[in-house]
Amino acid sequence: MNMQAAPQETTQVKGPAMQEIKTDVLVIGAGSAGLSVAAGASQMGADVTLLEGHLMGGDCLNYGCVPSKALIAAGKHAQAMRSGAKFGVSPVKPKVDYAAAKGHARKVIETIAPVDSVERFEGLGVRVIKEYGTFTDRDTVVAGNHRITARRIVIATGSSPFVPPIDGLDDVPFHTNETLFDLMEQPDHLLIIGGGPIGMEMAQAHIRLGSKVTVIEGAKAMGKDDPELAEMVLRNLRAEGVEIVEGAKAGKISGKAGAITVQTDNGTFKGSHLLMAVGRKANIEKLNLDAAGIEHDRAIRVGADLRTTNRRVYAIGDVAGGLQFTHVAGYHGATVIRPILFGLPAKAREDHVPWVTYTDPELAQIGLTEAQAREAHGDRLEVLRSGFEENDRAIAEGRAEGLIKVMVVNKRPVGVSIVGPHAGELIGLWALVIANKLKIGAVTNMVAPYPTLGEVSKRAAGQYYAPRLFDSQLVKAVVGFVQRWMP
Ligand SMILES: Cc1cc2nc3c(=O)[nH]c(=O)nc-3n(C[C@H](O)[C@H](O)[C@H](O)COP(=O)(O)OP(=O)(O)OC[C@H]3O[C@@H](n4cnc5c(N)ncnc54)[C@H](O)[C@@H]3O)c2cc1C
Numbered sequence: 001m002n003m004q005a006a007p008q009e010t011t012q013v014k015g016p017a018m019q020e021i022k023t024d025v026l027v028i029g030a031g032s033a034g035l036s037v038a039a040g041a042s043q044m045g046a047d048v049t050l051l052e053g054h055l056m057g058g059d060c061l062n063y064g065c066v067p068s069k070a071l072i073a074a075g076k077h078a079q080a081m082r083s084g085a086k087f088g089v090s091p092v093k094p095k096v097d098y099a100a101a102k103g104h105a106r107k108v109i110e111t112i113a114p115v116d117s118v119e120r121f122e123g124l125g126v127r128v129i130k131e132y133g134t135f136t137d138r139d140t141v142v143a144g145n146h147r148i149t150a151r152r153i154v155i156a157t158g159s160s161p162f163v164p165p166i167d168g169l170d171d172v173p174f175h176t177n178e179t180l181f182d183l184m185e186q187p188d189h190l191l192i193i194g195g196g197p198i199g200m201e202m203a204q205a206h207i208r209l210g211s212k213v214t215v216i217e218g219a220k221a222m223g224k225d226d227p228e229l230a231e232m233v234l235r236n237l238r239a240e241g242v243e244i245v246e247g248a249k250a251g252k253i254s255g256k257a258g259a260i261t262v263q264t265d266n267g268t269f270k271g272s273h274l275l276m277a278v279g280r281k282a283n284i285e286k287l288n289l290d291a292a293g294i295e296h297d298r299a300i301r302v303g304a305d306l307r308t309t310n311r312r313v314y315a316i317g318d319v320a321g322g323l324q325f326t327h328v329a330g331y332h333g334a335t336v337i338r339p340i341l342f343g344l345p346a347k348a349r350e351d352h353v354p355w356v357t358y359t360d361p362e363l364a365q366i367g368l369t370e371a372q373a374r375e376a377h378g379d380r381l382e383v384l385r386s387g388f389e390e391n392d393r394a395i396a397e398g399r400a401e402g403l404i405k406v407m408v409v410n411k412r413p414v415g416v417s418i419v420g421p422h423a424g425e426l427i428g429l430w431a432l433v434i435a436n437k438l439k440i441g442a443v444t445n446m447v448a449p450y451p452t453l454g455e456v457s458k459r460a461a462g463q464y465y466a467p468r469l470f471d472s473q474l475v476k477a478v479v480g481f482v483q484r485w486m487p
């Protein structure tokens, strides 16, 4: 589907005279992707122009990763107050000031914002123009009263919440991630449509901060993750009181502020506030891509080298339609620096990209899930498992529910799934292993400090050699022989 809107009129007939800019690298969009190219290219000596039509830092800083993780942290504190009994600490019902929790999220944004600011980038020598950019031909972009031509152009315009055309939605007040973090009144009952990472993270944060929460999911909640591990997260969320309804595609929405009804093919649900979290759409409407010969459907078409169908133009981050994460945006940025500055080839991989859903327990994934690995590798696949109930640190912390699965083919891990406390930190080791195509022996050779959660990785890796060593008649025979002769 071509989502492109009519080209915008950006050249004013009677306005300030057009300022012509010739630059080495033009970056459109100052989110995680665009900022990493701009910072890298400029510090390596290129003349860089950066366009940003709205907020420096893009989604992640302003209404994505940063405020969501800050709100999750607030919820975690509230939950700790309720759950001290097993440690001999009397549980108390926390008094939550929802607006103050949002204030915490705002302060976190303000603390990080200088890193992404116009001042910092101008300090790095980048020419920053606070305007939206629109192509007028293959090599030219107009932004406000600037006409810019560049040797290379990088589109890094990101994505926005996708709001599906659901009957009645236009007449009902609803939130997306772009407005949720400004909401200061505590929802009495938050309805969330969509059981992906946004939906599940915000569901848990809100139940812990004292709202009722219902997640309405059309298919399977956390459906992109390993179902066995996702189930452990969903079980915990349900135990905390989140109502999760699956197979419930929202068909009709009605009501008014404070009293909203969502009808689905699996029941009708009522709440005070509504959050739409059903995925993203690429920000391409303002770009006039056709004028530049850049093909697109819902996202911009790119090859593994992140080049568009216009050979001088790259598309990176969310707008390129692949994995939509901040670290992918940064990785794309670093990848295109090579061809743009040095004319050298570079390709982006996806097989070594981890992702984490910051629920409690966290769920982390890299490479293939068990089902994907089975389909790709059949009987050559070995799945190594280790439960957190065997990890002394997890037991001491009262957090012994978790599981790591390592998918190994011919001695090399091709995927790892972890659910449990700090899964997002634990996946880092496996990101190193898979990025460098290391063998499983690299992990068994590691000495892990005791007692740490990280020992789950070593224990899982050990499962690879355990049957080969402990169940082998040959090994037993060799040991018997040596022992007979050893003085
Ligand atoms: C609620 C939420 C939580 C998330 N949590 C995480 C997380 O924990 N970890 C993680 O890795 N990812 C997370 N993500 C995903 C992450 O935010 C995105 O993958 C990341 O922001 C993508 O970066 P980007 O630079 O491609 O795009 P964006 O951050 O969207 O930046 C694009 C920028 O381009 C600007 N722009 C658009 N069009 C134009 C134009 N024509 N001219 C000039 N400027 C333009 C926009 O204003 C914007 O500032 C989360 C997302 C959401 C919504």
Ligand SMILES: NC(=O)c1ccc[n+]([C@@H]2O[C@H](COP(=O)([O-])OP(=O)(O)OC[C@H]3O[C@@H](n4cnc5c(N)ncnc54)[C@H](O)[C@@H]3O)[C@@H](O)[C@H]2O)c1
Residues within 6 Å of the ligand: 164, 166, 193, 194, 195, 196, 197, 198, 199, 201, 216, 217, 218, 219, 220, 221, 222, 223, 248, 249, 250, 251, 277, 278, 279, 280, 323, 324, 325, 355, 356, 357, 358
């Ligand atoms: N921790 C993280 O890294 C993190 C956190 C949040 C978001 N993100 C990024 O943002 C992206 C978007 O997240 P998301 O949760 O909005 O999208 P998503 O696409 O991952 O999940 C959306 C869910 O909504 C469901 N859905 C769609 N239409 C529906 C309908 N009419 N009724 C009921 N359910 C419906 C889908 O079946 C799906 O499960 C993620 O894919 C991820 O890349 C990352």
